[in-house]
Structure formats: structure tokens, C-alpha cells
Amino acid sequence: MVSISKELLKEIFEGARRLYPKELILLLRGEKDMNTVKVSELVVPPLATRGRGFAAVPFYMLPIDFSIVGTVHSHPSGNLTPSTTDLNHVFGLILMIVGFPFMDETNVAAYNRKGEKLKIFVNG
Numbered sequence: 001m002v003s004i005s006k007e008l009l010k011e012i013f014e015g016a017r018r019l020y021p022k023e024l025i026l027l028l029r030g031e032k033d034m035n036t037v038k039v040s041e042l043v044v045p046p047l048a049t050r051g052r053g054f055a056a057v058p059f060y061m062l063p064i065d066f067s068i069v070g071t072v073h074s075h076p077s078g079n080l081t082p083s084t085t086d087l088n089h090v091f092g093l094i095l096m097i098v099g100f101p102f103m104d105e106t107n108v109a110a111y112n113r114k115g116e117k118l119k120i121f122v123n124g
């Protein structure tokens with residue numbers, strides 16, 4: 001399961017809307033507690049070129065930082081299913097995808113490294 005506050009989710013949606021129709025990519029900072037990945041902070045990937053697409057971010061060049069639990073990126077198409085490219089570039093524990101129109105909890109999905117869909121608990 002993935003837990004995230006309503007406020008953080010709103011920030012992601014706002015960022016995704018700002019970059020639309022390009023892709024937003026952010027790192028998720030947080031911690032894993034039992035079976036729950038708790039997202040507590042958003043981090044702009046240092047080498048990301050804004051809007052160039054998820055696969056264009058050279059995650060392998062990032063310093064190893066164990067507080068990064070995964071990534072989130074936007075799908076301007078609105079489709080919440082990860083692409084093969086997405087699943088080949090999972091960084092951390094979870095891959096979160098937000099889809100157009102970036103409005104509410106039906107516009108977000110999260111997956112583990114195997115591509116299995118995880119439950120998202122939005123709190124606050």
C-alpha cells in the first residue's frame with residue numbers, strides 16, 4: 001500500500017497541470033513501514049529536463065539516497081497504466097502515475113517494481 005497526504009497529491013496534480021501536455025517527473029521521498037510506503041516529500045530530480053518524458057531522466061546518475069521511495073510522473077493521455085518503458089525504469093520501490101485531468105483520486109495509480117497495482121491511501 002502507498003500512503004500520501006491530500007496536500008502532496010494536490011501539489012503533484014498542480015505540477016502536472018502546469019507542464020501539460022508535457023510530462024511531469026518528481027522523486028518521492030518517504031519511508032517504508034511494514035507493507036506501506038509513506039510518501040512525505042516531493043523532490044525535483046536534479047538532472048531532469050523539464051517535460052522531456054520519464055524515460056529521459058538518467059536515474060542511474062542520481063546519488064544513492066535511501067530516503068527516495070520511488071517516482072511519480074504524469075501521463076497527459078490520462079491512461080494510468082505504466083508503459084513497458086516505465087516498468088523498465090522503476091527507481092526505488094514504487095512507480096506512481098497521475099493522469100489527465102489531474103483532478104482527484106481516480107487520476108492516480110501506483111505500482112511496485114513488478115508492475116502490480118498498489119492501493120493508495122490518501123489522508124488528510
Ligand SMILES: [Zn+2]
Nearest residue numbers: 054082083086
Ligand atoms: Zn509513463
